[in-house]
Structure formats: structure tokens, C-alpha cells
Amino acid sequence: MSTNGDALELRARIDFARGGYRLRMDCQSHGAQRIGNIGSSGAGKSTLRPDDGELRSGTELWYARGFRCVPPERRDVGYVFQDARVFPHMSVAQNLAYGRQRGPGSTSGDPDTWSERVRELLGLSDLLSARGDALSGGQQKRVAIARALLPRPRLILCDEAEAGLDASSRAGLSGLLKDAVVGGAVVVRVSHDLADLLAWSDRLLFCHAGELVFAGLPGDLARSEPAAALLRSSLDSAAAGPWLPLRIGAKLWLRTERLHWLPRRAVADTSGTGLAGSFAQMIPARVQANDAEWLELELDSDTGNTPVTLRVPLSAVPGGSAWSTGDELWCAVPADALVQSH
Amino acid sequence: MFAPLSAFEWEALLLSLDVSWRALLLIIAPAIGLAYLCARCRFPGRGLLRAVLLMPLVMPPVVLGYTLLVIFAPAGGDGAVLGIPVAFHRNGAALAAGVAGFPLLFRSAHSAFEMVDARYIEAARSLGASPWHVFRSIVLPLSLPGILGGLLLAAGRSFGEFGATISFVASIPGETQTLPLAIYTLLQQPGGETDALRLAIISLIISLGTLWAGEALARRVAKRGPGEESTV
Numbered sequence: 001m002s003t004n005g006d007a008l009e010l011r012a013r014i015d016f017a018r019g020g021y022r023l024r025m026d027c028q029s030h031g032a033q034r035i036g037n038i039g040s041s042g043a044g045k046s047t048l049r050p051d052d053g054e055l056r057s058g059t060e061l062w063y064a065r066g067f068r069c070v071p072p073e074r075r076d077v078g079y080v081f082q083d084a085r086v087f088p089h090m091s092v093a094q095n096l097a098y099g100r101q102r103g104p105g106s107t108s109g110d111p112d113t114w115s116e117r118v119r120e121l122l123g124l125s126d127l128l129s130a131r132g133d134a135l136s137g138g139q140q141k142r143v144a145i146a147r148a149l150l151p152r153p154r155l156i157l158c159d160e161a162e163a164g165l166d167a168s169s170r171a172g173l174s175g176l177l178k179d180a181v182v183g184g185a186v187v188v189r190v191s192h193d194l195a196d197l198l199a200w201s202d203r204l205l206f207c208h209a210g211e212l213v214f215a216g217l218p219g220d221l222a223r224s225e226p227a228a229a230l231l232r233s234s235l236d237s238a239a240a241g242p243w244l245p246l247r248i249g250a251k252l253w254l255r256t257e258r259l260h261w262l263p264r265r266a267v268a269d270t271s272g273t274g275l276a277g278s279f280a281q282m283i284p285a286r287v288q289a290n291d292a293e294w295l296e297l298e299l300d301s302d303t304g305n306t307p308v309t310l311r312v313p314l315s316a317v318p319g320g321s322a323w324s325t326g327d328e329l330w331c332a333v334p335a336d337a338l339v340q341s342h
Numbered sequence: 343m344f345a346p347l348s349a350f351e352w353e354a355l356l357l358s359l360d361v362s363w364r365a366l367l368l369i370i371a372p373a374i375g376l377a378y379l380c381a382r383c384r385f386p387g388r389g390l391l392r393a394v395l396l397m398p399l400v401m402p403p404v405v406l407g408y409t410l411l412v413i414f415a416p417a418g419g420d421g422a423v424l425g426i427p428v429a430f431h432r433n434g435a436a437l438a439a440g441v442a443g444f445p446l447l448f449r450s451a452h453s454a455f456e457m458v459d460a461r462y463i464e465a466a467r468s469l470g471a472s473p474w475h476v477f478r479s480i481v482l483p484l485s486l487p488g489i490l491g492g493l494l495l496a497a498g499r500s501f502g503e504f505g506a507t508i509s510f511v512a513s514i515p516g517e518t519q520t521l522p523l524a525i526y527t528l529l530q531q532p533g534g535e536t537d538a539l540r541l542a543i544i545s546l547i548i549s550l551g552t553l554w555a556g557e558a559l560a561r562r563v564a565k566r567g568p569g570e571e572s573t574v
Contacts (some may be wrong), residue, residue, distance in 0.1 A: 073470045073471055079465070085461050085464075088484075098466065098479070144465075148468075149468065
């Protein structure tokens with residue numbers, strides 16, 4: 001296994017068919033430490049893992065069919081499974097200790113401080129003596145996350161780890177992943193939450209029907225066909241998540257029946273321009289500027305007056321958020337509040 | 343009828359317990375090991391191996407005993423295997439009882455191993471456990487109630503073994519004449535019915551007691567809290 005310092009370089013090459021389903025992917029981490037993996041259900045996100053196809057860590061072959069390679073217990077991978085898989089016959093403490101047998105992990109940091117922090121952020125201190133099969137679904141998920149992170153592995157695979165977690169545990173998880181990345185670990189997150197992954201990843205993978213349709217910087221996702229087309233269609237069907245990334249200059253329509261989130265003053269401003277009358281329909285608008293707190297929209301009035309600019313605080317949009325990818329700043333609001341134009 | 347046990351009865355009873363205990367010791371490791379192999383590993387001839395191992399369940403016990411005789415005590419031999427006396431010896435009785443009970447333990451352990459969710463095994467491997475450690479810490483504890491059930495059935499079968507024993511090691515008082523063989527011998531003697539009935543009742547009580555104790559044990563194992571092996 002490669003030692004501390006240089007970032008873990010991963011390469012996964014998959015080509016297999018099972019029951020009429022074919023999966024073909026070839027991707028590399030290219031030095032990225034936060035890899036997001038998105039796609040609709042059944043797209044092949046979870047299969048992109050060390051058990052299928054071929055996985056290399058640097059020059060070391062971790063897995064390849066028909067080859068003698070590193071067995072799973074020596075791969076230094078922390079796997080948070082989609083289903084928690086907490087051992088039912090053991091206590092929480094024993095479940096957490098189970099991952100320790102591999103010995104101290106290879107990322108930096110003090111193991112005792114780390115285990116203290118993991119238990120605290122995931123709220124496990126009171127659960128230590130409970131039996132695995134006596135835990136609720138959310139508790140099991142927390143135990144599974146802690147169990148995978150405690151050995152401080154170099155590669156952390158989170159398969160929809162945040163599903164079923166309460167808000168404070170989610171925050172705890174993202175804090176722990178941040179620490180792991182700082183410590184030198186590579187984190188691969190599988191999720192349906194596009195806005196979250198766009199904001200978090202430094203490399204994004206987009207799977208569709210067993211193929212990798214996009215792999216690159218998150219900011220390039222919308223520019224890449226067919227990823228963008230698939231993204232639009234999945235956003236339209238609202239299956240993948242109700243989010244729209246709003247880049248500067250993006251044209252969109254304000255859906256008037258959802259405008260109740262607009263601040264009162266903004267509505268008053270527009271009513272002075274004759275826009276109020278057209279509120280029954282959708283108003284064309286363009287993103288003028290955005291920052292971490294504000295979304296500035298220029299509304300095209302249909303009365304021929306000068307365009308009206310709206311500054312909408314993202315805090316006024318339920319679920320609205322902003323993030324930066326490299327030099328660009330992005331905003332996202334729920335897709336049912338705004339509709340992106342072509 | 344209600345007199346204390348005679349020396350003859352004590353002898354048959356203790357011999358039976360001794361033989362079935364040895365029989366269990368003989369089969370426990372191979373039955374569990376082979377069950378694990380057949381349940382969780384893929385290899386050519388797996389189905390055939392399973393069928394061969396289950397054979398004693400469907401074979402006539404007399405044929406089983408005769409087969410053992412041919413294999414372990416062929417004519418002209420000294421009736422010993424690796425220096426251990428087998429033919430017409432209580433070791434032979436234990437072997438016959440063990441072979442008869444083997445498929446019951448094998449079958450229960452096999453189903454118990456198959457029932458263990460493979461996802462736990464995958465999780466354990468990903469956490470750094472070697473295959474042997476996974477077996478000890480995950481597979482065995484999760485399938486323990488099933489294995490105990492099989493052990494119980496095998497014990498009962500070994501305790502009651504008759505056909506294979508009588509054809510392999512005959513019915514020698516104090517050496518191979520276990521409880522069922524003693525009952526059979528008594529039934530062959532004029533006026534032996536009362537003594538046979540006493541032994542039959544003893545045998546029933548032991549069977550019932552074993553089943554009841556086994557049930558209670560399995561319940562305890564299933565309900566048992568986390569072991570005290572290790573903590574964080």
C-alpha cells in the first residue's frame with residue numbers, strides 16, 4: 001500500500017454483464033480527493049467499487065477478475081454500505097472495534113482523538129452497550145459510518161451514507177469526511193443529491209444505464225452532452241432531485257404560483273412596474289449575479305418598461321444554497337420554484 | 343418394576359452415554375467444517391459430496407453397519423484403524439453411532455450457514471477480517487442456534503443407534519451392548535419384557551430430557567446479549 005504524502009491514485013475499470021444488465025466504466029481519480037458519484041437508481045453507482053471489474057491503487061492491483069491480488073481485508077478501504085450491515089449479534093462497541101483489527105490506518109492524525117471525535121459527532125457514546133439488532137435504522141447507519149471511518153482508511157466509499165440520517169448526524173458525517181480528506185484520504189460519495197455533490201466534489205462521476213457519461217470537474221457537468229441532457233430530463237421528471245444550478249447568465253422562468261418565497265419588498269418593487277398583472281404566468285428572468293447569500297435576477301417585463309432586478313436572499317428560498325467550483329460561483333434553488341429555460 | 347437400576351441396566355445406560363458422547367466428539371468438527379465448505383464455497387462436485395454425506399440418512403442402518411464392517415474391519419484384518427481398536431469394541435459402536443448421526447448435524451449446520459446473510463461477511467472482510475476470523479466472529483455465532491439444534495438431533499440419533507451398531511460391532515455386554523441393544527436382547531429372552539420396559543422408559547426419559555435441555559439452550563443462545571470478548 002502506498003504510504004502517506006502522495007494522494008492515492010485510483011483507477012476503476014469495469015466491464016461485466018449480469019442478468020441482461022451491462023456495466024462499462026473506466027475512470028480515474030486524477031488526484032482528486034473528493035469524488036462524487038451521481039446517477040438515478042440502477043445506473044451502476046454502487047457497482048463502481050472494489051468488488052467488480054478492476055481496481056488499482058497507484059500501481060497496486062486491488063482487484064481484477066482472474067488475478068491474484070490484494071484480498072479485501074488488506075485494501076485499506078472504509079466502506080459505508082447503502083444498507084448499514086451492523087453485526088446483529090454484537091454490541092455497538094464490538095461493532096466499532098471490529099474495524100480496528102486491520103491496525104492503525106494510514107491517514108494522519110491521532111487515533112484516540114479521532115475515535116473520540118467520530119463517536120461524539122455521530123452521537124454514539126450512549127449506544128455503546130446496545131446490541132446491533134436492537135438499534136433503529138438511523139442508529140444502525142450511524143454505527144456503520146463510525147465503524148468504517150474509525151480505522152482511518154485511505155479510501156472511503158460512502159454509498160448513500162447520508163440516507164436515513166438526522167440533520168445533526170449529517171452535519172457530523174460531513175465534518176468527519178472533511179477531516180478524513182485533510183488527513184489524506186480519498187472519499188467517494190454515491191448520492192442522489194446533485195446540489196450536495198456539485199458543492200462538495202472536486203471530481204464528479206455521472207452514471208447512466210451502466211455507462212459513465214461524465215467524469216470531470218463538477219462545473220463542467222452542465223456543459224457536457226449528453227450528461228446535461230440526461231440531467232435536464234432527470235430534473236424534469238424530478239426523479240434525481242429537485243435542484244437547478246443557476247450560473248450567471250442562465251435564463252430561467254419564475255413560476256409565479258411558487259413566488260411566495262420572494263421577499264415582500266421585491267414583490268412590491270415589481271408591482272410598480274406592471275409586472276404584477278402578469279404574475280399568473282411564468283416570468284422570464286436571467287441570473288445577473290450570485291453570491292453565497294444572494295441571487296440577483298433580472299426580470300423581463302412584458303410591458304416594455306426597463307427590466308427589473310430582484311435580489312433574492314437564498315435564505316428566503318426553502319432549501320436554496322450556493323457554492324463555488326473553482327473560480328465560478330453557483331446557486332441552486334428547488335426546481336419547482338424556478339424553471340430553467342433553454 | 344420400580345426397583346433401583348440393576349448392574350446390567352447401569353452398564354447399558356453408561357455405555358450408551360459414553361458411546362454417544364464419543365460419537366459426537368468424532369463428528370462435530372468434520373460435520374461443521376464440511377457443512378461450511380458445502381454451504382459457502384463453490385467447487386466442482388459439491389452436489390455429489392453433499393449427497394454422499396447425507397447418504398447415512400436414507401441408507402438402511404444394517405447396510406450402513408455392514409459397509410463400516412467392510413471398510414474398517416475387513417476379513418483377515420486385526421479390526422483396528424491406525425492402532426485404535428474398532429471392530430467389536432466400543433470405539434466401533436461410537437463410529438457407527440457417529441456416522442448415523444452425522445447427516446443430521448451436517449444438514450442443520452448447512453442450512454444455518456446458508457442462512458447467514460452474505461452482506462455481513464462482505465462488511466466484515468471490508469473491515470479487515472480474514473476469512474477464518476469472519477467464520478469465528480460472524481458466521482459461527484449467527485448460525486449457532488441451528489448448529490445446536492443439529493447437534494441435539496445427532497445426539498439423539500447416536501444414542502438410539504441400533505441397526506448399524508449391531509451389524510458392525512455386534513452386541514457384547516459391557517463393550518458394545520448399548521441401551522437399544524440391551525432392550526433388544528431382553529426382548530429375545532423369555533420373561534425379559536418387564537426389564538425391557540424399564541430400559542425403554544429410561545431411554546424415553548433421557549430423550550425427553552435432552553430435547554428439553556437443548557430447546558432451553560438454543561433459546562438462551564438466541565437471546566444472548568453481546569459477548570464480553572472485546573470493547574472499544
